[in-house]
Amino acid sequence: MMQMTMDELTVGQKGAVKAINAPKQLKRRLMDMGFTKGVGVEVVKLAPMGDPMEVSLRGYHLCLRKAEARAIELR
Amino acid sequence: MYTAIISNIIVALIILLLIGSAIRTLHRQSKEESCASCGTKKNSACKGCKFADSCH
Amino acid sequence: MQTIALIGNPNCGKTTLFNTLTGTTAYVGNWPGVTVEKKEGLVNGHRILDLPGIYSLSPYSPEEKLSRRYILDEQPDLIIDVIDATNLERSLYLTTQLAELGRPLLLALNMEDLLEKEGIRIDARRLSQMTGCPVVQISASKGTGINALLEEIERSLEQKKLPMQPLFSNFIERYITTIIEDDYLHQIPKGRQMRWAAIKLLEADELFLSSMPAPPQAFQTYIEQARKELVEHYDDDVQAIIIDQRYKVAEHIAKDCQVRTKKAKQFNFDNLATSKFGAIPLFIAIMAAVFYLSIGLVGGYTTGWLESFFAFASVHIQTLADAMQVHPLLSGILVDGIIAGVGAVLTFVPQLFVLFLLLSILEDCGYMARIAFIMDRLMRSMGLSGKSIIPLVIGTGCSVPAIMSSRTIEHQKQRELTVIVTPFIPCGAKMPVFALMLTYFFPGKWFIAPLIYLLGILAVIITGLLARALDKHKETNAFILELPRYQIPAAKNVWLQTKDRTLGFIQKAGTIILLSSVIIYLLSSYSFTLQAVDAESSMLAILGRLISPLLAPLGFGFWQASVALLTGIAAKESIVSTLSVTIGTASLGSFFTPDTALSYMTFILLSSPCIAAISAMFKELGSKRKLLFAVLWQTGFAYVAALIIRSATLLLL
Structure with a gap:
């Protein structure tokens, strides 16, 4: 199966984190915010100009750019 | 004649009082806010650092 | 005078709690050398310090470094961890790190008033059992539970009971135990806990390593071997493994302590505030x-x-x-x-x-x-x-x-x-x-x-x-931002801020x-x-x-x-x-x-x-x-x- 990253999700779609492919510091920050293996994420909406995106995970909402979302691999 | 002298003194005092309190306040503020300076000299701690006695 | 440190995630209501506790004794300044706000005040004759809002103690941002250094070096007599009760899992992630610092910990479960609307119930007693910390339910904005919190602060300062350590999977615990038993660990700086030090050694935390003498050859080899085995076993780097383990602990506690009921339907201002054209x-x-x-x-x-x-x-x-x-x-x-x-x-x-x-x-x-x-x-x-x-x-x-x-x-x-x-x-x-x-x-x-x-x-x-x-570089950077719940601002916060700024203008x-x-x-x-x-x-x-x-x-x-x-x-x-x-x-x-x-x-x-x-x-x-x-x-x-x-x-x- 092709690998999928979080920026490919459309609004309302859900996924589970498989891995984070990012430089150490960004990876650490994303994980601190709760993106750990297996956690469920859902894209809530996109900003008016299509980027950044709002996702919900662990019961709260977070926004991040598509560039960062691309680092989050889903399964 | 006397009223003129007294009123001059009163006005002068009011002005001095206002200027004095302005300078005092400014002086106190500059001491309180210059936290970055407390590292270098002893006894120069600003109010915040004294309160916390965490001057390094 | 005893010292209390207030800590918690951004948007957890920490500032509101601080304002409620300290009243007019608060003093705002800057931490020496960094432009991070330093807020202090008095509560019941104890000095209370408001640490910056952070998600983690991983020392990357100045706020995180400062909070970690403060707790480790200044050794506050009590840490109050303000937890957004509607966001238990992520808040507990920080708690798992605080618990390892060897200071008494008190959990203030904030936003109690919002729980019903969010459809969550929390068993505070269970939470207390699982973390080994006293837990007080409060609502900083409504002012409820403050007296109970004050009583608990006194009790905690007296008892000085340390929190329970979050335990990771057996595979990791084995290494931690071995490292703690080594003589090298006795050289850790004053105020550091053995378990915390062992984890930092495994993580190769640079700030910590620089505070330690060079380890003996045999020990160094062991650590490297342990790191290698961990990476192989979990297929990830050690820091990521530890974060993962912490979140597992947080998930486990949250799952056990909270019951989700039905969420009340409410008008969503956000649909308008972030809509495409509006x-x-x-x-x-x-x-x-x-x-x-x-x-x-x-x-x-x-x-x-x-x-x-x-x-x-x-x-x-x-x-x-x-x-x-x-x-x-x-x-x-x-x-x-x-x-x-x-x-x-x-x-x-x-x-x-x-x-x-x-x-x-x-x-x-x-x-x-x-x-x-x-x-x-x-x-x-x-x-x-x-x-x-x-x-x-x-x-x-x-x-x-x-x-x-x-x-x-x-x-x-x-x-x-x-x-x-x-x-x-x-x-x-x-x-x-x-x-x-x-x-x-x-x-x-x-x-x-x-x-x-x-x-x-x-x-x-x-x-x-x-x-x-x-x-020329056009480098991109991270933009990661929590979108907190909309809330009616606490009147006291708004008033204090407005008053300070207006008085500042008049004073000028x-x-x-x-x-x-x-x-x-x-x-x-x-x-x-x-x-x-x-x-x-x-x-x-x-x-x-x-x-x-x-x-x-x-x-x-x-x-x-x-x-x-x-x-x-x-x-x-x-x-x-x-x-x-x-x-x-x-x-x-x-x-x-x-x-x-x-x-x-x-x-x-x-x-x-x-x-x-x-x-x-x-x-x-x-x-x-x-x-x-x-x-x-x-x-x-x-x-x-x-x-x-x-x-x-x-x-x-």
Whole structure:
């Protein structure tokens, strides 16, 4: 199966984190915010100009750019 | 004649009082806010650092 | 005196709790060396310290480093971990790190009042059992549970009970146990816990490793072997494995302690606030409403009233002084210096109060994060970040807190650029100047005031685009921002912030403005031979004429305008007081014309800010060279813009 990253999700779609492919510091920050293996994420909406995106995970909402979302691999 | 002298003194005092309190306040503020300076000299701690006695 | 540290995630209600606990004893300062706010106060005779809001103790951001260093080195007698009860899992992630620091820990379960609406129930007793910490349910905004919290604080300070350590999977625990048993671990600095040190060793935490002597060869080999086995087993790096384990613990506790019931349906403002077509118009409308309410509505009435009050007062005091034969020098200082100068500035207090009030409501209600969210794309095309919008909005009140709030921007270049452009947004202190000029030269032309803001925004955009075009690297950076729940701001927070900012403005009127008014009056009434002379041949006029030729192309090459600009460096309101002392607000028309008034306003709008903002810029930029560049850029930009505006109006009028 092709690998999928979080920026490919459309609004309302859900996924589970498989891995984070990012430089150490960004990876650490994303994980601190709760993106750990297996956690469920859902894209809530996109900003008016299509980027950044709002996702919900662990019961709260977070926004991040598509560039960062691309680092989050889903399964 | 006397009223003129007294009123001059009163006005002068009011002005001095206002200027004095302005300078005092400014002086106190500059001491309180210059936290970055407390590292270098002893006894120069600003109010915040004294309160916390965490001057390094 | 015992010390308590207050810690928690951003947006967890920590500040509200701090304000509730400390009342009037709070003191706000800066941590030495960094521009991270340091807030302290007293509670029941104990010193309580508000640490910055953080998600983790991984020492990357200055806030995280500072919190970790504070707890490890200063050893507070108690840590109060404020937990957003509606966001238990992520809050507990921080708790798992705090528990390892070897200090007594007290969990304050905040937002108790929101739980029902969110459809969550929390078993506080179970949470206490699972963490080994006392747990108190509170609502900082409603003020409930505070007494119970105070009692628990006393009990915890007395008992000094340490929290339970979060346990990881057996595979990792094996290594941790072995490391703890090694003699090397006895060399850890005072106040550090063995378990914490062992985990930091496995993680290869640089801050910790640098505080330790070099380990013996055999031990070093063991650690490396352990790291290798961990990486192989989990197929990830060690730091990530530990984060993962911590979140597993947090998940486990949260799952056991909270029961989710049905979430109540509610109107979702967010659907409008971040909608595709409505978001940006709504933002503009909100900002327009803020200015209309403060400057238009409240300012429209109160400024006039206060002006006539001060005019009335000065006429009567002057008459009284003349009747009493007070020396003209003394009555002049009092009436034409102090009352004219300070009064001109104080007339703006009511509208600034409303402006500060509305801005602090905006800051506290959760909308700011949405503005950053919707504006990020746009701001990025200008070399800024979505988070840059927050300083720009706060900057309409005062540039100093605005510049400090640029701290949250991760990327250094974007942060510096934000610091440089924030003063382009007219702050509250520049408002008096514009109001004075506009009511005199353009009465009834309400549309000019918004144009001034637009010009400021334009300056931000042009600077941003230029900086982006000149930046060869075009590196991208992270933009990760929590979108907190919308909330009704706690009245106490809003009130404290508004009060502080308004009092700050009044205090400036009573200090800097008062002194500069007196000096300006004296300088403008005497010659260098200390003879009472006409203003035209006064010391001030001579000094002003030194720089006025430079400003002549802009149309205001007379000494009064130059001197006013100089005093504006101390505080922008000084421009108004200086003009009213040297020219008199009624006779502006004999010096300025509509086109020079516009160019004067443009120059004031864009040229370098007051000394307080300059020193805030210096702290954030961290280098004299960068500061010099910023100030020169701002002033140069202002000069060119004023020149263009004047030429354009001359052509059009």
